[in-house]
Amino acid sequence: MGATGSGKTTLVSLIPRLYDAPEGAVLVDGIPIRQIPLNVLREHIGFVSQETFLFSKTVRENIRFGAPDVSDSEVERAAEISNILPEIRGFPKAFDTMVGERGLTLSGGQKQRTAISRAVIRDPRILILDDALSSVDTDTEEKILTHLTQVMAGRTTLLISHRVSTIRNADEIVVLHDGGVVEQGTHEQLLRLNGYYAELYNKQLIEEELEKEA
Ligand SMILES: Nc1ncnc2c1ncn2[C@@H]1O[C@H](COP(=O)(O)OP(=O)(O)O)[C@@H](O)[C@H]1O
Numbered sequence: 001m002g003a004t005g006s007g008k009t010t011l012v013s014l015i016p017r018l019y020d021a022p023e024g025a026v027l028v029d030g031i032p033i034r035q036i037p038l039n040v041l042r043e044h045i046g047f048v049s050q051e052t053f054l055f056s057k058t059v060r061e062n063i064r065f066g067a068p069d070v071s072d073s074e075v076e077r078a079a080e081i082s083n084i085l086p087e088i089r090g091f092p093k094a095f096d097t098m099v100g101e102r103g104l105t106l107s108g109g110q111k112q113r114t115a116i117s118r119a120v121i122r123d124p125r126i127l128i129l130d131d132a133l134s135s136v137d138t139d140t141e142e143k144i145l146t147h148l149t150q151v152m153a154g155r156t157t158l159l160i161s162h163r164v165s166t167i168r169n170a171d172e173i174v175v176l177h178d179g180g181v182v183e184q185g186t187h188e189q190l191l192r193l194n195g196y197y198a199e200l201y202n203k204q205l206i207e208e209e210l211e212k213e214a
């Protein structure tokens with residue numbers, strides 16, 4: 001986590017090698033990523049970026065993109081995990097509804113959840129969610145995270161968020177500021193540190209309280 005412009009997107013972009021870090025700086029399972037063929041590396045990474053992108057195709061084709069052989073039930077399961085299944089079922093032609101320019105316009109949160117479905121259906125070893133929950137409300141976010149807990153088991157998930165509530169249960173939290181790591185540890189460790197993370201946390205607690213009162 002970290003403020004806008006602190007370097008979160010840049011840091012995770014080093015993993016699928018959208019930017020190259022110095023030789024030996026980034027390892028996956030102890031192996032320098034430059035020793036892994038690029039297509040193999042990327043095949044095992046599911047990346048949901050801040051700017052979600054949908055094709056002018058059906059909902060099903062959008063979710064299945066990159067995994068053309070998956071069954072309809074797998075598409076539904078991915079939609080369920082991303083907490084968008086009931087909404088898709090409510091669309092005029094459900095999974096066969098056209099979206100984008102020539103079809104139904106999805107909300108920002110629906111686009112993000114479609115993009116998450118697209119990433120999880122490929123069953124990646126490494127899942128990267130770069131502010132992918134920013135357009136959904138806190139309730140929807142919690143539901144997605146609950147479903148994702150099952151998906152995250154047995155794989156590595158990198159979750160980027162400016163909301164402490166999203167990342168507080170992570171095994172390890174890395175706090176960025178001005179392009180560098182300033183704090184690192186579990187939620188409890190970072191609270192005890194009483195530094196930048198603790199300050200953000202307390203600020204957000206107060207904001208949430210105010211929202212509830214409003
Ligand atoms: N370690 C770094 N050193 C120098 N510039 C950086 C570093 N990390 C990020 N930047 C630059 O800072 C800007 C914001 O970074 P970005 O990764 O988009 O931040 P965030 O995702 O946290 O909002 C970008 O222009 C990026 O190139």
Ligand SMILES: [Mg+2]
Pocket residue numbers: 008009010050130131
């Ligand atoms: Mg970013």
